[in-house]
Amino acid sequence: xxxxxxxxxxxxxxxxxxxxxxxxxxxxxxxxxxxxxxxxxxxxxxxxxxxxxxxxxxxxxxxxxxxxxxxxxxxxxxxxxxxxxxxxxxxxxxxxxxxxxxxxxxxxxxxxxxxxxxxxxxxxxxxxxxxxxxxxxxxxxxxxxxxxxxxxxxxxxxxxxxxxxxxxxxxxxxxxxxxxxxxxxxxxxxxxxxxxxxxxxxxxxxxxxxxxxxxxxxxxxxxxxxxxxxxxxxxxxxxxxxxxxxxxxxxxxxxxxxxxxxxxxxxxxxxxxxxxxxxxxxxxxxxxxxxxxxxxxxxxxxxxxxxxxxxxxxxxxxxxxxxxxxxxxxxxxxxxxxxxxxxxxxxxxxxxxxxxxxxxxxxxxxxxxxxxxxxxxxxxxxxxxxxxxxxxxxxxxxxxxxxxxxxxxxxxxxxxxxxxxxxxxxxxxxxxxxxxxxxxxxx
Amino acid sequence: xxxxxxxxxxxxxxxxxxxxxxxxxxxxxxxxxxxxxxxxxxxxxxxxxxxxxxxxxxxxxxxxxxxxxxxxxxxxxxxxxxxxxxxxxxxxxxxxxxxxxxxxxxxxxxxxxxxxxxxxxxxxxxxxxxxxxxxxxxxxxxxxxxxxxxxxxxxxxxxxxxxxxxxxxxxxxxxxxxxxxxxxxxxxxxxxxxxxxxxxxxxxxxxxxxxxxxxxxxxxxxxxxxxxxxxxxxxxxxxxxxxxxxxxxxxxxxxxxxxxxxxxxxxxxxxxxxxxxxxxxxxxxxxxxxxxxxxxxxxxxxxxxxxxxxxxxxxxxxxxxxxxxxxxxxxxxxxxxxxxxxxxxxxxxxxxxxxxxxxxxxxxxxxxx
Numbered sequence: 129x130x131x132x133x134x135x136x137x138x139x140x141x142x143x144x145x146x147x148x149x150x151x152x153x154x155x156x157x158x159x160x161x162x163x164x165x166x167x168x169x170x171x172x173x174x175x176x177x178x179x180x181x182x183x184x185x186x187x188x189x190x191x192x193x194x195x196x197x198x199x200x201x202x203x204x205x206x207x208x209x210x211x212x213x214x215x216x217x218x219x220x221x222x223x224x225x226x227x228x229x230x231x232x233x234x235x236x237x238x239x240x241x242x243x244x245x246x247x248x249x250x251x252x253x254x255x256x257x258x259x260x261x262x263x264x265x266x267x268x269x270x271x272x273x274x275x276x277x278x279x280x281x282x283x284x285x286x287x288x289x290x291x292x293x294x295x296x297x298x299x300x301x302x303x304x305x306x307x308x309x310x311x312x313x314x315x316x317x318x319x320x321x322x323x324x325x326x327x328x329x330x331x332x333x334x335x336x337x338x339x340x341x342x343x344x345x346x347x348x349x350x351x352x353x354x355x356x357x358x359x360x361x362x363x364x365x366x367x368x369x370x371x372x373x374x375x376x377x378x379x380x381x382x383x384x385x386x387x388x389x390x391x392x393x394x395x396x397x398x399x400x401x402x403x404x405x406x407x408x409x410x411x412x413x414x415x416x417x418x419x420x421x422x423x424x425x426x427x428x429x430x431x432x433x434x435x436x437x438x439x440x441x442x443x444x445x446x447x448x449x450x451x452x453x454x455x456x457x458x459x460x461x462x463x464x465x466x467x468x469x470x471x472x473x474x475x476x477x478x479x480x481x482x483x484x485x486x487x488x489x490x491x492x493x494x495x496x497x498x499x500x501x502x503x504x505x506x507x508x509x510x511x512x513x514x515x516x517x518x519x520x521x522x523x524x525x526x527x528x529x530x531x532x533x534x535x536x537x538x539x540x541x542x543x544x545x546x547x548x549x550x551x552x553x554x555x556x557x558x559x560x561x562x563x564x565x566x567x568x569x570x571x
Numbered sequence: 572x573x574x575x576x577x578x579x580x581x582x583x584x585x586x587x588x589x590x591x592x593x594x595x596x597x598x599x600x601x602x603x604x605x606x607x608x609x610x611x612x613x614x615x616x617x618x619x620x621x622x623x624x625x626x627x628x629x630x631x632x633x634x635x636x637x638x639x640x641x642x643x644x645x646x647x648x649x650x651x652x653x654x655x656x657x658x659x660x661x662x663x664x665x666x667x668x669x670x671x672x673x674x675x676x677x678x679x680x681x682x683x684x685x686x687x688x689x690x691x692x693x694x695x696x697x698x699x700x701x702x703x704x705x706x707x708x709x710x711x712x713x714x715x716x717x718x719x720x721x722x723x724x725x726x727x728x729x730x731x732x733x734x735x736x737x738x739x740x741x742x743x744x745x746x747x748x749x750x751x752x753x754x755x756x757x758x759x760x761x762x763x764x765x766x767x768x769x770x771x772x773x774x775x776x777x778x779x780x781x782x783x784x785x786x787x788x789x790x791x792x793x794x795x796x797x798x799x800x801x802x803x804x805x806x807x808x809x810x811x812x813x814x815x816x817x818x819x820x821x822x823x824x825x826x827x828x829x830x831x832x833x834x835x836x837x838x839x840x841x842x843x844x845x846x847x848x849x850x851x852x853x854x855x856x857x858x859x860x861x862x863x864x865x866x867x868x869x870x871x872x873x874x875x876x877x878x879x880x881x882x883x884x885x886x887x888x889x890x891x892x893x894x895x896x897x898x899x900x901x902x903x904x905x906x907x908x909x910x911x912x913x914x915x916x917x918x919x920x921x922x923x924x925x926x927x928x929x930x931x932x933x934x935x936x937x938x939x940x
Contacts (some may be wrong), residue, residue: 297816
């Protein structure tokens with residue numbers, strides 16, 4: 129029996145025992161917040177009702193719960209404060225919500241990128257903290273805020289969430305978000321159409337400028353000059369500039385010295401690729417955003433097999449498709465893992481022999497051992513991992529892998545791949561091995 | 572329990588305590604009593620509701636310690652009918668005996684339910700800036716909401732940040748904001764105090780005029796105010812106060828300064844004809860004058876023009892006269908300033924030359940005529 133029906137049935141009995149007025153005023157807005165082991169937490173809309181319920185109804189509730197749960201539980205009341213949504217707080221606040229929505233739409237920011245759904249871990253917590261500080265007091269903390277990192281680490285998410293946060297605080301803020309490419313195209317168009325004055329006005333009067341992938345402007349002299357003046361205008365007027373890039377300022381080729389020094393003059397933070405735990409958290413967040421209840425173990429299985437967050441998202445979607453066909457979680461994951469088609473194209477070109485050599489060197493075993501019969505754990509694991517990589521990353525069929533590995537049966541290979549898939553979430557050493565091997569193999 | 576007090580002192584204290592009794596609504600019956608506890612050389616009387624509890628110490632002569640619960644209304648009626656002078660109290664089985672010069676009453680007392688005890692330990696208490704509290708009471712408190720269904724709006728927010736202390740209250744239609752230099756020592760950084768508790772506290776400050784300290788209790792769920800003869804303990808509102816910073820207009824297009832009294836009189840007059848039309852009065856702001864207009868089909872119409880010093884654009888806007896009046900009445904300065912970003916933008920009201928205060932009122936949308 130789920131907690132809501134349990135509470136409804138309890139309330140039903142209580143209603144019989146109390147007057148209508150009492151019942152309505154005491155129990156309105158109550159529900160069971162938690163029911164775990166032998167602890168029951170009953171949530172009340174405010175402190176006063178918690179006190180009232182406690183003083184008047186404790187014995188009755190205790191006996192009703194005992195009848196239903198089979199034993200007397202430990203129970204207590206908690207108060208769950210509600211956040212008043214802005215449009216219900218009154219016209220003063222509703223109009224500011226409307227202002228925010230209007231302003232937000234104009235910026236072109238993606239509403240799905242918020243600070244709340246940005247998963248934080250050591251690899252990005254400094255960047256996250258800096259983003260929060262800048263959103264809170266634009267123009268006063270760091271200028272510019274320069275976030276860099278490789279593809280897929282979350283730069284755009286963090287940058288757009290930052291912009292959204294700043295706008296939430298000040299709906300009338302003049303905020304511009306664009307990519308380096310859009311800025312470049314914009315200035316080129318403006319020169320062509322002789323509308324440079326408007327272009328300059330639009331950008332230089334911004335109070336908050338966010339440019340994604342600023343490295344795009346490198347190598348283009350007039351664009352860099354325009355950006356230099358834009359940057360100075362904004363900062364001198366007390367505005368805030370936030371930039372993202374795939375490299376730190378000193379490594380961006382063909383970047384003018386004075387821009388480089390401007391960029392380095394603020395706070396430069398790198399965002400590292402997400403580790404296993406973070407990928408798991410990200411997957412759970414994405415699942416819950418779609419209203420899907422993804423069990424943690426399944427999330428871990430997927431996250432362990434896919435290091436690239438975009439590939440992970442794709443895998444998640446394929447997983448949902450498999451689930452839609454009626455598969456159970458583990459089967460669905462296994463299928464998705466072995467179908468990792470995104471990378472298959474490039475990797476088909478690699479030779480299994482080369483992969484074997486690299487594995488051998490990594491594990492300090494001779495290649496013969498992989499093909500041989502020995503069953504010791506220290507040999508079986510690497511062999512199974514090899515099967516996993518040959519299958520998952522190179523898309524070889526089970527039979528082909530079996531043949532390559534000394535004439536093994538395809539079911540042995542299947543078992544090996546499944547074994548690794550299920551071990552990865554639980555075994556950090558194994559994950560690290562895989563990570564290193566992947567880097568050696570495909571760079 | 573036996574003690575003697577002066578009627579004048581007791582009636583004053585009892586009247587104050589009455590304000591802490593529960594109002595309407597269903598409450599445990601025990602709260603309809605005054606709780607007397609005579610111990611450790613002090614006569615303590617407590618009254619409280621589900622939210623706040625007030626204990627006062629009364630001067631008097633103690634002959635025997637003890638405790639008793641007395642129905643508050645009955646006691647108050649008896650006390651107010653007694654003459655000034657000594658009153659003698661004695662607890663007997665099932666009743667409280669009250670003897671004055673000529674009369675002897677016996678009020679039946681209840682037994683059974685225990686009076687809820689909440690021990691405040693006064694730990695970490697710091698002095699209260701009573702001047703700021705009083706100012707907040709005058710300039711901010713009236714903007715809080717009476718609507719129990721949105722609990723966060725029924726409180727006054729006290730916030731301390733960067734050497735400043737702020738009091739903010741709003742009911743969603745108007746908002747008052749007061750900020751001054753923080754003269755208190757460390758303590759809380761943000762509490763949401765129920766409106767009724769603040770009102771009670773102000774009453775206490777008014778009557779006793781003593782120094783007060785404050786301490787947070789029970790993991791920031793309660794607050795305690797202490798003075799030599801008083802202890803006021805109250806729940807704090809746990810809901811989040813809306814983010815008021817977002818709605819404060821940063822710019823204005825029209826700014827006008829007028830005499831506060833003239834404006835108040837004009838709005839009062841406008842009110843006569845506004846009651847029928849959802850309390851709407853219109854303001855027309857021009858270079859040198861401000862006109863207050865209202866009209867209703869049944870009652871009639873009125874137009875009052877007062878002198879004004881205006882900067883910026885001409886403006887026509889409308890407000891609920893009650894909100895205008897409440898603000899105007901709450902102050903007695905000579906001149907008030909009104910800033911607006913447009914007919915539908917929140918209007919900002921201040922008094923001339925005052926720093927750290929503003930009052931915002933949401934205008935009413937006018938039907939196109």
